[in-house]
Structure formats: C-alpha cells, structure tokens
Amino acid sequence: MTPAVEPMSGTLEHALGIxxxxxxxxxxxxxxxGVRERSERSLIAGALAGSEGDLEALFxxxxxxxxxxxxxxxxxxxxxxxxxxxxxxxxVRRLEWFDRRRKFGPWLSAIVANRAIxxxxxxxxxxxxxxxxxxxxxxxxEPVAAGYSPQVLAxxxxxxxxxxxxxxxxxxxEFTPGEIARALELPRGTVNSRLRRGLDxxxxxxxxxxx
Numbered sequence: 001m002t003p004a005v006e007p008m009s010g011t012l013e014h015a016l017g018i019x020x021x022x023x024x025x026x027x028x029x030x031x032x033x034g035v036r037e038r039s040e041r042s043l044i045a046g047a048l049a050g051s052e053g054d055l056e057a058l059f060x061x062x063x064x065x066x067x068x069x070x071x072x073x074x075x076x077x078x079x080x081x082x083x084x085x086x087x088x089x090x091x092v093r094r095l096e097w098f099d100r101r102r103k104f105g106p107w108l109s110a111i112v113a114n115r116a117i118x119x120x121x122x123x124x125x126x127x128x129x130x131x132x133x134x135x136x137x138x139x140x141x142e143p144v145a146a147g148y149s150p151q152v153l154a155x156x157x158x159x160x161x162x163x164x165x166x167x168x169x170x171x172x173x174e175f176t177p178g179e180i181a182r183a184l185e186l187p188r189g190t191v192n193s194r195l196r197r198g199l200d201x202x203x204x205x206x207x208x209x210x211x
Contacts, residue, residue, distance in 0.1 A: 038054075038057065040058075040103065044058065044095065044104065045100075047092070047095060048096060055092065062088070062105055063088070065108075065173070066088060066108055066109065066112050067081060069084075069112045069168060069172070069173060070083040070084045070112050070115075070116045072153075072164075072168045073113060073161070073165050073168055074119055074120050075153070075156075075157040083112060083115050086115060087112040087115050088108065090111055106173075106179065106183070109169070109173055109175075109183070110182075113165050113168070113184065114184065117161050117184075120161040120164075151209045152202075154205075155205035155209070158201075158205065159198050159201055162194050163195075166180055167198045167202070169183065169184075170195055177192055177195065
C-alpha cells in the first residue's frame with residue numbers, strides 16, 4: 001500500500017507560505033485588465049517556427065519559476081541561474097516533441113528539478129572529497145526568497161536532495177504527488193515517503209529554532 005502523506009501542521013504551512021502563494025495568485029487574477037497575453041501554445045508554435053521574439057517571451061514568462069525552483073533545491077544563486085538556463089535550453093531542443101496539450105511550465109520545472117538534484121548530489125560528492133567547501137547561499141534576489149525566513153531556507157537546505165526536491169515541487173510549485181512521481185521518475189510510495197520525512201524534519205528544525 002502506498003504510504004499516505006500526513007497533513008501539514010499550521011506552523012509548517014505558515015512557514016512555507018502556502019496560503020500566501022494561493023492568495024497572491026488570486027490577486028493577480030483579480031487584477032488582470034482586459035489585455036490578454038499571448039497563449040502559451042501560440043508562443044510555442046512561434047518559437048518552433050523560428051520566432052526569436054516568441055522564444056524570448058516564453059523564456060521571460062517561465063524564468064522566475066524555473067530559477068526559484070533551482071535555487072530552493074540547490075541553495076546557490078550562481079548554480080541556480082546556470083541550472084535554470086540549461087534546463088530552458090534543453091526544453092527548447094526538445095520542443096518539437098513536446099505535447100502541446102500539456103502545460104509548458106510543469107514540464108520545464110521537472111527538467112529543472114532533475115538537474116538541480118543531480119547538481120546537489122555532485123556537490124555532496126565533491127564536498128566529501130574535500131573539493132567543495134561551499135554552503136547555503138543566502139544572497140538570492142528578494143523575489144526568490146520572498147515569504148521565506150532565513151530559518152526556513154536553511155532548514156530546507158539541510159534536507160537530503162531527494163527530500164528537498166519533493167518538498168519544493170509539492171509545496172512551492174504545488175505539484176500533486178502523482179505529478180512529482182512522473183517528473184522525477186519515482187514510485188508514488190517513494191514520493192510520499194520522502195514528503196513525510198522531509199516535512200517531519202522541517203517541522204523539527206523550525207521548532208528548535210523557535211526555542
């Protein structure tokens with residue numbers, strides 16, 4: 001049987017900014033004027049036809065989310081920029097085979113997350129060999145860290161890469177456990193197990209920091 005993910009406590013939900021994220025999206029939707037943005041499908045079609053403008057528009061639209069995903073997993077500003085850019089380029093190279101019935105953002109986020117996990121594991125190996133002494137980089141631009149205290153970011157960074165990635169995908173990007181399993185090519189039970197252990201560890205860290 002697939003282990004269920006226990007509900008988050010109010011303290012942890014507040015720390016991760018779940019309610020604020022939903023409220024922010026609602027404000028954006030309410031604040032839209034009558035001007036409609038180009039549809040994602042239209043931008044993708046234009047990019048495939050060779051339009052640099054449409055490719056740039058697609059990049060601009062999805063860059064903040066891609067960078068934020070990478071940063072919250074790797075905890076390194078420069079690496080997050082490289083990972084997000086490389087992931088976007090990888091997505092563009094595979095754009096011809098992208099199923100346009102799906103949304104581009106989650107597909108790109110999955111590529112970012114997998115590359116970020118690989119980078120983090122590689123850094124751990126380098127650190128064990130004494131080749132990397134770097135730690136958590138708290139110098140990310142304000143929009144990326146907005147809504148997260150230094151304690152939350154530090155606690156998130158102390159999670160193992162696999163747990164950190166599923167927590168970010170689930171509670172920052174709001175993927176379902178099934179979507180995470182498909183994005184990371186993991187069994188659903190593994191995703192739920194990592195979520196549960198990650199949330200337990202985060203809550204313990206945050207309670208300790210409040211004492």
